[in-house]
Amino acid sequence: MNEKLKQLNxxxxxxxxxxxxxxxxxxxxxTYMPSEGISGRFxxxxxxxxxxxxxxxxxxxxxxxxxxxxxxxxxxxxxxxxKRLYEDILDSKKLPSEFVEKxxxxxxxxxxxxxxAKDENDFQxxxxxxxxxxxxxxxxxxxxxxxxxxxxxxxxxxxEGMTVDKLNETFxxxxxxxxxxxxxxLASDTHKNYVDPNITITPENQKKAYEKLAQWMLMPQNxxxxxxxxxxxxxxxxxxxxxxxxxIEPLPFNSLLKVAHEAGHARYDLGISKxxxxxxxxGISSLGMTESQSLFYENIIARGLPxxxxxxxxxxxxxxxxxxxLETWFAYLNKINPGPVRLExxxxxxxxxxxxxxxIEMELMNGDIEVEDVARRWEEKSLEVLGVKxxxxxxxxxxDIHWGWGMFGYFPTYAIGAIYSxxxxxxxxxxxxxxxxxxxxxxxxxxxxxxxxxxxxxxTSETLMKNCCGEGLNPTMYVNYLEKNxxxxxxxxx
Amino acid sequence: MNEKLKQLNxxxxxxxxxxxxxxxxxxxxxTYMPSEGISGRFxxxxxxxxxxxxxxxxxxxxxxxxxxxxxxxxxxxxxxxxKRLYEDILDSKKLPSEFVEKxxxxxxxxxxxxxxAKDENDFQxxxxxxxxxxxxxxxxxxxxxxxxxxxxxxxxxxxEGMTVDKLNETFxxxxxxxxxxxxxxLASDTHKNYVDPNITITPENQKKAYEKLAQWMLMPQNxxxxxxxxxxxxxxxxxxxxxxxxxIEPLPFNSLLKVAHEAGHARYDLGISKxxxxxxxxGISSLGMTESQSLFYENIIARGLPxxxxxxxxxxxxxxxxxxxLETWFAYLNKINPGPVRLExxxxxxxxxxxxxxxIEMELMNGDIEVEDVARRWEEKSLEVLGVKxxxxxxxxxxDIHWGWGMFGYFPTYAIGAIYSxxxxxxxxxxxxxxxxxxxxxxxxxxxxxxxxxxxxxxTSETLMKNCCGEGLNPTMYVNYLEKNxxxxxxxxx
Numbered sequence: 001m002n003e004k005l006k007q008l009n010x011x012x013x014x015x016x017x018x019x020x021x022x023x024x025x026x027x028x029x030x031t032y033m034p035s036e037g038i039s040g041r042f043x044x045x046x047x048x049x050x051x052x053x054x055x056x057x058x059x060x061x062x063x064x065x066x067x068x069x070x071x072x073x074x075x076x077x078x079x080x081x082x083k084r085l086y087e088d089i090l091d092s093k094k095l096p097s098e099f100v101e102k103x104x105x106x107x108x109x110x111x112x113x114x115x116x117a118k119d120e121n122d123f124q125x126x127x128x129x130x131x132x133x134x135x136x137x138x139x140x141x142x143x144x145x146x147x148x149x150x151x152x153x154x155x156x157x158x159x160e161g162m163t164v165d166k167l168n169e170t171f172x173x174x175x176x177x178x179x180x181x182x183x184x185x186l187a188s189d190t191h192k193n194y195v196d197p198n199i200t201i202t203p204e205n206q207k208k209a210y211e212k213l214a215q216w217m218l219m220p221q222n223x224x225x226x227x228x229x230x231x232x233x234x235x236x237x238x239x240x241x242x243x244x245x246x247x248i249e250p251l252p253f254n255s256l257l258k259v260a261h262e263a264g265h266a267r268y269d270l271g272i273s274k275x276x277x278x279x280x281x282x283g284i285s286s287l288g289m290t291e292s293q294s295l296f297y298e299n300i301i302a303r304g305l306p307x308x309x310x311x312x313x314x315x316x317x318x319x320x321x322x323x324x325x326l327e328t329w330f331a332y333l334n335k336i337n338p339g340p341v342r343l344e345x346x347x348x349x350x351x352x353x354x355x356x357x358x359x360i361e362m363e364l365m366n367g368d369i370e371v372e373d374v375a376r377r378w379e380e381k382s383l384e385v386l387g388v389k390x391x392x393x394x395x396x397x398x399x400d401i402h403w404g405w406g407m408f409g410y411f412p413t414y415a416i417g418a419i420y421s422x423x424x425x426x427x428x429x430x431x432x433x434x435x436x437x438x439x440x441x442x443x444x445x446x447x448x449x450x451x452x453x454x455x456x457x458x459x460t461s462e463t464l465m466k467n468c469c470g471e472g473l474n475p476t477m478y479v480n481y482l483e484k485n486x487x488x489x490x491x492x493x494x
Numbered sequence: 495m496n497e498k499l500k501q502l503n504x505x506x507x508x509x510x511x512x513x514x515x516x517x518x519x520x521x522x523x524x525t526y527m528p529s530e531g532i533s534g535r536f537x538x539x540x541x542x543x544x545x546x547x548x549x550x551x552x553x554x555x556x557x558x559x560x561x562x563x564x565x566x567x568x569x570x571x572x573x574x575x576x577k578r579l580y581e582d583i584l585d586s587k588k589l590p591s592e593f594v595e596k597x598x599x600x601x602x603x604x605x606x607x608x609x610x611a612k613d614e615n616d617f618q619x620x621x622x623x624x625x626x627x628x629x630x631x632x633x634x635x636x637x638x639x640x641x642x643x644x645x646x647x648x649x650x651x652x653x654e655g656m657t658v659d660k661l662n663e664t665f666x667x668x669x670x671x672x673x674x675x676x677x678x679x680l681a682s683d684t685h686k687n688y689v690d691p692n693i694t695i696t697p698e699n700q701k702k703a704y705e706k707l708a709q710w711m712l713m714p715q716n717x718x719x720x721x722x723x724x725x726x727x728x729x730x731x732x733x734x735x736x737x738x739x740x741x742i743e744p745l746p747f748n749s750l751l752k753v754a755h756e757a758g759h760a761r762y763d764l765g766i767s768k769x770x771x772x773x774x775x776x777g778i779s780s781l782g783m784t785e786s787q788s789l790f791y792e793n794i795i796a797r798g799l800p801x802x803x804x805x806x807x808x809x810x811x812x813x814x815x816x817x818x819x820l821e822t823w824f825a826y827l828n829k830i831n832p833g834p835v836r837l838e839x840x841x842x843x844x845x846x847x848x849x850x851x852x853x854i855e856m857e858l859m860n861g862d863i864e865v866e867d868v869a870r871r872w873e874e875k876s877l878e879v880l881g882v883k884x885x886x887x888x889x890x891x892x893x894d895i896h897w898g899w900g901m902f903g904y905f906p907t908y909a910i911g912a913i914y915s916x917x918x919x920x921x922x923x924x925x926x927x928x929x930x931x932x933x934x935x936x937x938x939x940x941x942x943x944x945x946x947x948x949x950x951x952x953x954t955s956e957t958l959m960k961n962c963c964g965e966g967l968n969p970t971m972y973v974n975y976l977e978k979n980x981x982x983x984x985x986x987x988x
Contacts, residue, residue, distance in 0.1 A: 017541045020534065025518050033735060036716040040514065040732020047511045222530040238534020241527060
């Protein structure tokens with residue numbers, strides 16, 4: 001074997017091990033760590049981050065990657081791997097260390113200020129830190145230096161190749177159509193006559209049900225586990241060890257939907273080819289792509305009628321839902337009810353929430369509004385886009401932590417995921433028209449594995465989509481899917 | 495601050511962080527890791543071990559420690575710390591790297607062979623590997639080179655300063671007295687008329703009870719947690735994060751006693767002065783000393799009559815033990831019933847199990863018996879010391895994994911712990927005669943904290959004992975304690 005490649009792979013493996021060890025430690029922090037363990041945990045996490053950062057910026061690593069990126073004797077897959085890695089290193093080198101440190105410091109301060117502001121329901125507590133983070137993000141965009149709009153450079157970190165032009169085109173297609181759909185729903189008799197069935201399920205039964213759901217979806221039992229934490233998440237610890245969490249909430253089906261959602265992420269992580277273990281190809285192609293997997297399992301499967309036709313009787317028994325009909329349950333689960341909060345939203349309003357955030361981020365980046373005006377602007381936009389005004393800053397402009405972390409350009413990936421998921425559905429149905437109707441998860445899982453998961457980071461999301469769906473991001477299918485699904489909801493057309 | 499000391503402390507902190515991160519990862523492996531995560535976990539653990547080993551054997555570290563060990567300008571506590579560290583490094587340098595590697599390889603093979611042998615109930619499967627490990631241990635003793643009997647060098651790694659002479663003196667005092675005590679018990683009417691009450695407690699109720707026990711013993715809720723695993727253990731993850739595990743067994747009180755036991759270890763780990771965080775003083779003084787803590791809470795407290803007088807009614811309610819009297823429960827918990835298995839033994843026979851192992855280890859080290867004869871010798875000794883012949887190799891010579899790891903010189907620390915625990919009891923009662931009777935755990939915990947826990951590795955166990963009990967290891971109190979306790983057991987003298 002090429003000696004330099006061997007050296008590079010050894011360094012990559014160290015890097016991957018530091019990261020995978022960090023994942024164990026971070027998972028533990030969110031699930032089982034005794035609360036006072038936090039100061040010791042900060043030390044451990046900072047140490048692991050420092051170690052992996054040292055590798056990432058080391059001259060040896062860069063020189064090896066650079067040399068090997070010009071080595072045409074490598075196998076095709078090694079060339080792909082080296083290219084990915086070299087780009088990663090170049091990306092990380094674009095940001096000066098002092099800038100990264102400064103950003104990280106203000107992200108901590110931003111998070112803290114955001115929490116305080118949310119607790120006290122006062123956006124102005126957060127505003128000064130947000131202002132710095134907006135300025136730093138503009139600076140970051142300059143360092144990254146992608147062509148076109150500066151926001152393209154922010155998108156790059158989350159969704160390689162995505163651009164403002166493409167997003168504007170996509171969102172301007174979606175926005176009026178979803179608003180029209182929402183208006184139709186709100187005007188429908190079904191909606192007007194809806195009576196809340198007031199269902200409760202004990203936490204123990206919710207747990208039984210979501211553990212069962214993982215089995216129904218054919219999640220591999222010995223490579224996967226589910227725990228509870230304050231916020232649902234997925235983490236990959238090793239090729240055969242991926243973990244998700246959910247949380248018990250007032251709405252009794254949310255813990256289940258979150259498990260379906262995170263299981264979609266987990267399936268992606270578990271499906272990456274083991275040939276890529278401990279190297280730069282062992283990862284997801286983009287945030288939008290992994291979100292397409294989670295939303296596929298959450299919305300298309302676990303909110304879908306075929307799933308409930310097949311499993312409702314078992315679910316009902318598990319959860320003690322005597323007397324609740326399939327119709328009542330399905331309407332309860334899919335109720336369209338525009339509110340101010342993204343995480344409480346339904347399939348129709350979800351992307352409208354994202355568009356709201358995207359439009360405000362663009363205004364901020366462009367300097368069209370001042371940070372001080374964001375709360376006011378949020379209220380205006382919420383009314384315009386969703387038809388509701390948030391009752392408080394906490395449930396409006398302060399509902400999401402992302403800006404506290406200085407993460408601009410992240411939100412659009414949620415909508416991209418929703419769109420991709422429906423394009424994938426279409427492609428799957430072209431190959432097997434009955435896959436969804438018959439709950440053939442074996443077929444669906446295998447299809448997604450072959451077309452998406454196993455490729456890791458070999459391709460961009462755009463390329464993956466072109467390869468399996470014939471085209472990149474296209475919102476037509478998404479709007480069609482929602483329109484079709486809503487017919488079921490409005491007419492109870494089983 | 496002394497620049498070299500600062501450098502040394504930075505390296506020590508890296509070492510401590512690698513070790514504490516290993517603890518998180520190892521804890522996870524024993525508690526929640528999906529089974530197929532094991533191969534990824536081996537990579538992570540090997541990597542962390544390699545990294546901490548690299549620090550331990552680095553020239554920089556050694557040179558700094560050596561220079562500072564001669565620096566008389568250091569504060570007293572820094573001098574103590576540097577001395578400890580320098581000794582640790584010197585100890586680790588005594589064993590050549592190739593030898594450590596070889597030992598570690600055969601320890602893996604030994605464990606594997608032990609497991610297979612135990613599963614198939616055939617000592618001879620284990621014998622060839624055991625032979626190598628005995629030879630390697632003799633070699634190890636030479637490298638360590640403590641004065642006197644080679645076994646002193648093996649003891650050194652577990653119980654600093656302990657010697658064969660001291661152990662022989664101690665065990666020859668204990669052995670005839672415990673055997674006499676056992677004979678008296680077996681001849682007593684109480685023992686002969688004992689009827690097994692056949693109590694069962696559901697795993698859920700056992701869990702409720704042991705969680706409650708931790709509260710009764712004033713374990714700090716936010717710095718400590720209890721999980722279940724295949725074998726009970728304690729692990730320190732950070733100064734404010736110590737975790738224990740227990741396991742649910744056929745005998746319904748074992749999960750509780752294990753929690754009491756591990757909570758004793760945990761209290762020690764949690765009590766070490768935070769001044770020693772991330773340096774060589776942050777640890778236990780010896781294995782015998784930490785075992786004295788676990789046995790104190792397991793035997794003296796949780797098997798004791800005062801505890802049950804106070805808590806039996808609550809325990810009974812938690813565990814649904816309607817109709818069971820305190821007398822029945824107490825006799826059930828303290829039944830003396832010599833059997834072949836150490837982990838199923840009672841307070842009276844426990845140290846006899848240790849003496850059996852010690853005597854065989856000495857015969858092996860001295861070359862008085864061959865490894866091939868160990869199974870036969872075990873049966874003879876078991877009959878002589880405990881009065882019972884094991885019904886199989888699995889429940890006899892193969893019951894403990896320690897020899898599979900190549901750990902000779904470890905077993906005596908269990909008996910040392912049992913002896914120390916009663917010396918500590920005596921010292922506590924001299925200061926507060928009612929502490930045990932009144933279940934004054936606040937007093938007891940504080941006393942042990944002040945006299946043992948907080949000192950970390952500042953002193954040897956011998957010194958700690960002399961400081962708080964006026965003398966080092968002395969088995970008189972231990973035998974007295976057992977004789978006195980057995981009066982309670984035999985006569986039901988409440």
